[in-house]
Amino acid sequence: MNKVVLVTGANSGIGLALCERLLSQDTEGLQLCLACRNMQRAQAARCALLSSHPTAQVALLQMDTSSISSVLAAAQEVKLRYNRLDYLYLNAGIMPNPQFDVKGFFKGLFSSHIITMFATGEGILTQKDCVTPDGLQQVFETNLLIRELEPLLCHAGRTSQLIWTSSSNAHRSAFKLEDMQHQRGTQPYSSSKYASDLLSVALNTHYNKQGLYSSVICPGFVMTNLTYSILPSFPAFLWTLLMPVFWLIRMFTNTFTLTPYNGAEALFWLFKQKPESLDPQAKYHSLTSGLGNNYTQPRKMDIDLETSDAFYEKLRQLESEVRKKLKEKQKVCSSLAGPGSS
Numbered sequence: 119m120n121k122v123v124l125v126t127g128a129n130s131g132i133g134l135a136l137c138e139r140l141l142s143q144d145t146e147g148l149q150l151c152l153a154c155r156n157m158q159r160a161q162a163a164r165c166a167l168l169s170s171h172p173t174a175q176v177a178l179l180q181m182d183t184s185s186i187s188s189v190l191a192a193a194q195e196v197k198l199r200y201n202r203l204d205y206l207y208l209n210a211g212i213m214p215n216p217q218f219d220v221k222g223f224f225k226g227l228f229s230s231h232i233i234t235m236f237a238t239g240e241g242i243l244t245q246k247d248c249v250t251p252d253g254l255q256q257v258f259e260t261n262l263l264i265r266e267l268e269p270l271l272c273h274a275g276r277t278s279q280l281i282w283t284s285s286s287n288a289h290r291s292a293f294k295l296e297d298m299q300h301q302r303g304t305q306p307y308s309s310s311k312y313a314s315d316l317l318s319v320a321l322n323t324h325y326n327k328q329g330l331y332s333s334v335i336c337p338g339f340v341m342t343n344l345t346y347s348i349l350p351s352f353p354a355f356l357w358t359l360l361m362p363v364f365w366l367i368r369m370f371t372n373t374f375t376l377t378p379y380n381g382a383e384a385l386f387w388l389f390k391q392k393p394e395s396l397d398p399q400a401k402y403h404s405l406t407s408g409l410g411n412n413y414t415q416p417r418k419m420d421i422d423l424e425t426s427d428a429f430y431e432k433l434r435q436l437e438s439e440v441r442k443k444l445k446e447k448q449k450v451c452s453s454l455a456g457p458g459s460s
């Protein structure tokens with residue numbers, strides 16, 4: 119039976135590199151579904167994958183992970199197309215309006231935190247306006263997607279995996295249970311990645327019995343559209359000129375994976391693992407040694423079970439409120455449409 123793999127944010131960067139790596143290892147036994155918000159970019163990614171793997175099964179799915187209606191419609195479509203889902207890679211993500219703190223960067227260069235700064239971006243990045251047009255954090259819509267796909271993910275007698283692309287930039291201090299949407303802070307990226315770490319731990323508590331396992335990874339520092347958006351005025355050739363400097367930094371921190379292929383290492387590694395053997399409280403890091411060798415390393419996350427459970431409960435509450443509102447909206451729409459309409 120072919121394994122069904124759905125990857126969000128699959129049209130570029132780490133998501134696309136993962137798809138390429140999955141197909142390189144097994145072209146015939148996979149049904150790959152690229153879930154993207156922009157169908158033109160998705161089509162280009164599909165063509166690129168098929169040019170190197172002409173016999174592969176690569177489908178496209180339109181989904182904007184920042185919109186409730188788009189997520190619900192896409193989930194419906196997945197349920198119509200497939201009767202199982204073996205891997206759900208939750209990879210789509212952006213850094214909303216990043217601000218690079220030049221002063222903080224130079225201060226960090228001459229401090230004892232230099233390695234941490236390069237490994238996590240701590241102290242040199244802030245962001246603005248993180249909520250989606252629906253007024254929610256993206257992790258909420260992602261949770262909704264998982265809930266909608268539950269019937270395909272939870273099956274007696276077989277396991278399935280949720281794999282989140284998180285970050286070492288995820289920080290407990292950036293996340294407040296009282297301000298889940300991070301309306302009052304300047305670290306929405308860090309906060310939302312920490313929220314996905316919390317949710318992953320809670321999902322393991324609630325779903326492992328039903329055969330569903332969740333893991334988080336950090337791809338390391340990778341040169342992608344997300345990275346380029348941090349310094350928009352920095353021309354592409356300067357990034358290329360900086361590559362020797364980055365290779366040099368890699369001698370001191372193996373988190374400088376730099377290429378999407380290397381960054382996808384942990385995502386690919388998890389694909390090959392038995393989910394029961396994984397540590398639910400570990401983050402799996404893609405790492406690249408000074409000599410350019412890739413490997414995956416688990417590191418314990420700074421998470422307590424009470425907070426992860428409390429967050430899970432709050433998301434459940436929010437979900438039932440949102441579903442109630444959607445039902446009311448549907449009722450109003452159908453009453454406006456007149457009798458006979460459903």
Ligand SMILES: NC(=O)C1=CN([C@@H]2O[C@H](COP(=O)(O)OP(=O)(O)OC[C@H]3O[C@@H](n4cnc5c(N)ncnc54)[C@H](OP(=O)(O)O)[C@@H]3O)[C@@H](O)[C@H]2O)C=CC1
Nearest residue numbers: 127129131132155182183184210211285339340342343344
């Ligand atoms: N690059 C890095 O150093 C690091 C990246 N990460 C994480 O890796 C993941 C992948 O990012 P990366 O490959 O670097 O960057 P890219 O910008 O190359 O890829 C991000 C992907 O997510 C998609 N996406 C963004 N928002 C949405 C949305 N609302 N709905 C659907 N798709 C969406 C993008 O689509 P589109 O092309 O339409 O914009 C794109 O395909 C992200 O979650 C990021 O936070 C984590 C740590 C480090």
Ligand SMILES: CC(C)CCC[C@@H](C)[C@H]1CC[C@H]2C3=C(CC[C@]12C)[C@@]1(C)CCC(=O)[C@@H](C)[C@@H]1CC3
Nearest residue numbers: 235236237238239243285286287338339345348
């Ligand atoms: C222009 C200068 C000479 C070099 C500037 C380098 C910085 C822009 C990078 C150094 C470490 C990088 C980094 C990230 C972004 C770009 C840097 C700050 C991330 C924050 C990207 C998103 C993540 O999730 C983190 C894991 C990355 C950590 C390192």
